[in-house]
Amino acid sequence: GAVVSQHPSWVICKSGTSVKIECRSLDFQATTMFWYRQFPKQSLMLMATSNEGSKATYEQGVEKDKFLINHASLTLSTLTVTSAHPEDSSFYICSAKLAGVNIQYFGAGTRLSVL
Amino acid sequence: AQTVTQSQPEMSVQEAETVTLSCTYDTSENNYYLFWYKQPPSRQMILVIRQEAYKQQNATENRFSVNFQKAAKSFSLKISDSQLGDTAMYFCAFMKIWRGYGGSQGNLIFGKGTKLSVKP
Numbered sequence: 001g002a003v004v005s006q007h008p009s010w011v012i013c014k015s016g017t018s019v020k021i022e023c024r025s026l027d028f029q030a031t032t033m034f035w036y037r038q039f040p041k042q043s044l045m046l047m048a049t050s051n052e053g054s055k056a057t058y059e060q061g062v063e064k065d066k067f068l069i070n071h072a073s074l075t076l077s078t079l080t081v082t083s084a085h086p087e088d089s090s091f092y093i094c095s096a097k098l099a100g101v102n103i104q105y106f107g108a109g110t111r112l113s114v115l
Numbered sequence: 116a117q118t119v120t121q122s123q124p125e126m127s128v129q130e131a132e133t134v135t136l137s138c139t140y141d142t143s144e145n146n147y148y149l150f151w152y153k154q155p156p157s158r159q160m161i162l163v164i165r166q167e168a169y170k171q172q173n174a175t176e177n178r179f180s181v182n183f184q185k186a187a188k189s190f191s192l193k194i195s196d197s198q199l200g201d202t203a204m205y206f207c208a209f210m211k212i213w214r215g216y217g218g219s220q221g222n223l224i225f226g227k228g229t230k231l232s233v234k235p
Contacts, residue, residue, distance in 0.1 A: 032221060043206060043225045044160075091158065097221045102148050102210055104223055106160035 003027055004096050006107025013084055014115055021079045021110045023094030029074035030096035034104060035067070038091040050077050084114045117142045119209050121226035128197045129234055135182075136192045136229045138207030144168075148210040149183065149190045150223070155203040163205070166190065197233045204228045 003026040013019050023033060032051050036044040048064075050056040050071035058064045066088075068080040077096075081088055091111050095104040118141045128134035140149070151163040166174045166183050173181050178198075182191045194201055207226040 034222070038158075043227045044223075046222065049222060093158075093160065095160070095223075102212065102221055103150075103162060103165065104210075104221065105162070106152075108157070108159045 002105045004107040010111045012113045025096040031099040032097045033077035034095045036093045119226035125230045127232040138190045150208040151192045152206045153203045
């Protein structure tokens with residue numbers, strides 16, 4: 001149980017285009033989903049927290065207009081990197097949490113390369 | 116604000132031996148959770164073990180156990196009978212229990228990680 005699917009696992013895009021990453025909880029309803037960014041050989045940096053049906057809460061320094069987060073249902077959250085630039089190249093990881101259960105379950109991550 | 120510190124950037128251990136990874140944290144909260152997550156080369160984050168702060172008994176999961184010292188704000192992970200598949204980055208993480216409108220938020224605060232190599 002508690003499987004989180006993240007898609008795509010790897011995406012390459014041209015500078016200036018937008019990229020959407022999906023995060024799905026497959027066997028549970030995720031009231032809260034989290035988006036992280038991880039630079040090589042570093043820890044996970046929380047970008048934003050999203051609750052189903054609400055606007056996402058962004059961490060300080062994260063541009064909400066650049067990293068659009070939608071959590072339209074209890075099983076799906078999306079992160080859209082708008083007008084991507086090479087400096088947005090990174091590893092993005094989502095996680096999902098069930099209400100009342102204090103555990104985050106992680107997706108396998110998405111490697112974004114912006115040319 | 117909470118902080119999590121892992122003072123060992125890298126460690127190695129021989130297969131079948133025991134290794135302990137250290138973690139300290141700073142918080143003024145009384146109720147919280149602590150976690151160890153493993154990130155193997157595949158980069159999939161895997162929950163290893165969880166400890167609830169209000170429980171004095173140390174959590175164990177098969178070969179993995181923790182030494183939770185609440186007063187010292189220490190949360191070390193012991194891996195017994197190390198296996199090659201244990202090779203990974205290990206992250207210690209803190210979760211504050213927050214019960215605002217809609218229930219617990221559940222943000223995780225991670226340490227910088229310890230890279231563990233298990234050698235044959």
